[in-house]
Amino acid sequence: MATQLPRTRVIIVGAGFSGVAMGAQLKQQLGLNDYVIYERSPHLGGTWWANQYPGCAVDIPSIFYSLSFAPNPNFTKLFPDHYEILAYLEDVARTFEVDQHIQLNTSWDKGVWREDTKSWLVELSNVITGEKFEQECDILISAIGGLVNPQPCTIPGVESFAGPVMHTARWKHDAVLEDKNVIVIGNGCSGTQVVPAIAGKAKNVYQFFRTSQYYFPRKNPNIHPYLKWAFVYIPGVMLAFRWLMFNLLERSVPMSRTDERGARLRAVNKKTSDDYVERTAPKEYWDLLKPKYNVGCKRRVFDPGYLKCLNRDNVHVTSDPIVKIEPTEVITESGKHYPADVIVLATGFDTGKMRMNIVGQDGITAAEHWDQHGGGAYKTTAMSPFPNFFIVLGPNAASGHTSVLFAVEAAIGLIIKLVRPILKGKASSVSVKHDYERQYSTDIQGALKQRVWASCKSFYINADGRNNALYPWSSYTMWWQARFPDMRAWTYSQSKTD
Numbered sequence: 137m138a139t140q141l142p143r144t145r146v147i148i149v150g151a152g153f154s155g156v157a158m159g160a161q162l163k164q165q166l167g168l169n170d171y172v173i174y175e176r177s178p179h180l181g182g183t184w185w186a187n188q189y190p191g192c193a194v195d196i197p198s199i200f201y202s203l204s205f206a207p208n209p210n211f212t213k214l215f216p217d218h219y220e221i222l223a224y225l226e227d228v229a230r231t232f233e234v235d236q237h238i239q240l241n242t243s244w245d246k247g248v249w250r251e252d253t254k255s256w257l258v259e260l261s262n263v264i265t266g267e268k269f270e271q272e273c274d275i276l277i278s279a280i281g282g283l284v285n286p287q288p289c290t291i292p293g294v295e296s297f298a299g300p301v302m303h304t305a306r307w308k309h310d311a312v313l314e315d316k317n318v319i320v321i322g323n324g325c326s327g328t329q330v331v332p333a334i335a336g337k338a339k340n341v342y343q344f345f346r347t348s349q350y351y352f353p354r355k356n357p358n359i360h361p362y363l364k365w366a367f368v369y370i371p372g373v374m375l376a377f378r379w380l381m382f383n384l385l386e387r388s389v390p391m392s393r394t395d396e397r398g399a400r401l402r403a404v405n406k407k408t409s410d411d412y413v414e415r416t417a418p419k420e421y422w423d424l425l426k427p428k429y430n431v432g433c434k435r436r437v438f439d440p441g442y443l444k445c446l447n448r449d450n451v452h453v454t455s456d457p458i459v460k461i462e463p464t465e466v467i468t469e470s471g472k473h474y475p476a477d478v479i480v481l482a483t484g485f486d487t488g489k490m491r492m493n494i495v496g497q498d499g500i501t502a503a504e505h506w507d508q509h510g511g512g513a514y515k516t517t518a519m520s521p522f523p524n525f526f527i528v529l530g531p532n533a534a535s536g537h538t539s540v541l542f543a544v545e546a547a548i549g550l551i552i553k554l555v556r557p558i559l560k561g562k563a564s565s566v567s568v569k570h571d572y573e574r575q576y577s578t579d580i581q582g583a584l585k586q587r588v589w590a591s592c593k594s595f596y597i598n599a600d601g602r603n604n605a606l607y608p609w610s611s612y613t614m615w616w617q618a619r620f621p622d623m624r625a626w627t628y629s630q631s632k633t634d
């Protein structure tokens with residue numbers, strides 16, 4: 137039934153930063169042109185295409201939220217808006233000719249490892265027409281991201297609502313906010329950015345909290361034209377700024393540890409946040425805005441003007457949960473009715489399980505493998521029964537304190553090193569040894585037990601209590617381990633069994 141596509145050497149799934157950077161490096165470092173990137177959305181960009189809500193911006197300085205091999209002198213602000221990041225990624229895709237390799241509107245549905253041919257049989261489908269395809273490749277790389285699928289709204293009555301209901305990652309640009317009563321559910325990074333951005337337009341903004349967050353003051357200066365000029369014309373200036381920023385961000389790593397120093401640093405940070413609240417927000421909200429859990433347990437929120445905007449007469453915050461949605465109002469647990477024309481779901485993403493439909497050696501699936509291992513992947517990127525399969529920004533790759541792109545590039549560096557012999561025809565498959573994978577999993581989960589993230593409920597922690605999201609060590613360690621990998625952990629098979 138499925139149409140057979142000609143074999144290709146590498147298939148990458150996902151055209152966000154991870155997929156685009158992976159493609160660029162295959163070309164740059166290995167000279168490979170025979171690869172395809174499949175992307176389910178109608179546009180490249182991943183996160184930065186999906187999130188178009190007002191106020192959406194990076195919260196890691198752009199000088200470091202950019203790719204090391206494609207430095208960008210063009211960012212206008214320290215923390216630029218989402219469209220600048222998207223434009224940058226589009227530029228990278230063009231410059232490195234990655235755009236020609238991207239097939240949009242195409243979903244990756246399954247991958248099956250074939251031991252006889254040492255290749256992956258990949259099932260794909262066109263999301264518009266439903267047409268199915270199959271393609272074989274030597275190497276399969278998942279770059280499918282983690283914050284992709286919006287958390288569905290399960291509040292009773294939502295389907296009866298008369299106005300638009302939109303998740304922050306599915307913004308409806310035709311929804312009118314002017315002079316409307318807007319309900320915002322959630323107060324993570326997305327909720328904190330969207331509220332001040334719409335407060336000036338809406339008649340009223342009613343925001344609903346579930347858990348408090350720690351807020352930190354943040355300035356967002358323009359990048360001065362002289363500095364931009366220096367970025368372009370004085371060699372080394374951009375690199376020096378990047379290096380400086382990297383090290384500055386790294387200084388908050390010790391705060392996540394549960395030792396005495398960590399506790400001391402958290403106490404200082406808690407005071408900074410609480411003082412900022414008292415200095416900036418109306419007194420009636422202080423209690424709501426000063427959490428009781430450890431600082432850093434949930435991602436810290438760098439405030440783009442949220443606390444200040446709570447002083448507006450038309451912005452209202454409550455922790456009284458919505459229990460029912462009616463066509464033109466929402467009703468809370470305490471029985472209050474709030475008028476509603478638009479509902480914004482800033483409720484985050486479904487991060488519960490990895491959506492990877494892969495079948496490896498001896499017919500084992502990723503889900504079965506993770507049941508045995510409790511999730512995770514060796515060095516965030518590989519699993520023993522899945523040869524020639526890699527994940528960019530995989531389990532435990534993310535870090536809350538610095539640019540995710542650093543982890544993306546570290547993984548890509550390791551993957552390039554591992555697949556080089558295969559793409560050069562010197563070997564046919566590579567996989568991580570089972571005992572190395574197991575030991576890594578034990579080490580990482582052991583370290584994570586001694587981090588602050590174990591002390592509260594967040595989307596980092598699975599239903600079974602494991603943290604398969606965050607990297608517990610410093611970025612220096614991550615860099616070192618990717619740059620100088622322990623090659624004893626890997627087995628290559630030399631020839632194909634025909």
Ligand SMILES: Cc1cc2nc3c(=O)[nH]c(=O)nc-3n(C[C@H](O)[C@H](O)[C@H](O)COP(=O)(O)OP(=O)(O)OC[C@H]3O[C@@H](n4cnc5c(N)ncnc54)[C@H](O)[C@@H]3O)c2cc1C
Pocket residue numbers: 149150151152153154155174175176177181182183184187192193194195196201242243244245279280281282283284326528529538539540541
């Ligand atoms: C609003 C927001 C702000 C953020 N800000 C920051 C920040 O300031 N700093 C920071 O470090 N990080 C930030 N992040 C995290 C951000 O997700 C990463 O920095 C980075 O963009 C991830 O890139 P990625 O390519 O790995 O994943 P994504 O950008 O999520 O891209 C994955 C792509 O894979 C596609 N895909 C998924 N499954 C399939 C499939 N089965 N078939 C085909 N295609 C598929 C998706 O459609 C998507 O386009 C933010 C995240 C969000 C949501």
Ligand SMILES: NC(=O)c1ccc[n+]([C@@H]2O[C@H](COP(=O)([O-])OP(=O)(O)OC[C@H]3O[C@@H](n4cnc5c(N)ncnc54)[C@H](OP(=O)(O)O)[C@@H]3O)[C@@H](O)[C@H]2O)c1
Pocket residue numbers: 193194195196283287304321322323324325326327329344345346347435482483484485595
């Ligand atoms: N650059 C940036 O500044 C930026 C911007 C946006 C996102 N991000 C990244 O994206 C990640 C996700 O951020 P996000 O803000 O989209 O999601 P999030 O951090 O998961 O926050 C979701 C919010 O919605 C609340 N919520 C979820 N379901 C709810 C329900 N049924 N009823 C009431 N409240 C509910 C959550 O409350 P609980 O806390 O109680 O669960 C939380 O306040 C962040 O961690 C960050 O890495 C970064």
Ligand SMILES: *[C@@H]1O[C@H](CO)[C@@H](O)[C@H](O)[C@H]1NC(C)=O
Pocket residue numbers: 177178240241264
């Ligand atoms: C992808 O789908 C969108 C509709 O969602 C369509 O507008 C666009 O032309 C399609 N792109 C490609 C390359 O097929």
Ligand SMILES: *[C@@H]1O[C@H](CO)[C@@H](O)[C@H](O)[C@H]1NC(C)=O
Pocket residue numbers: 206207208209210223224227
């Ligand atoms: C920066 O802007 C210049 C001029 O518009 C453009 O030529 C260049 O490609 C841009 N660089 C990046 C990395 O976006």
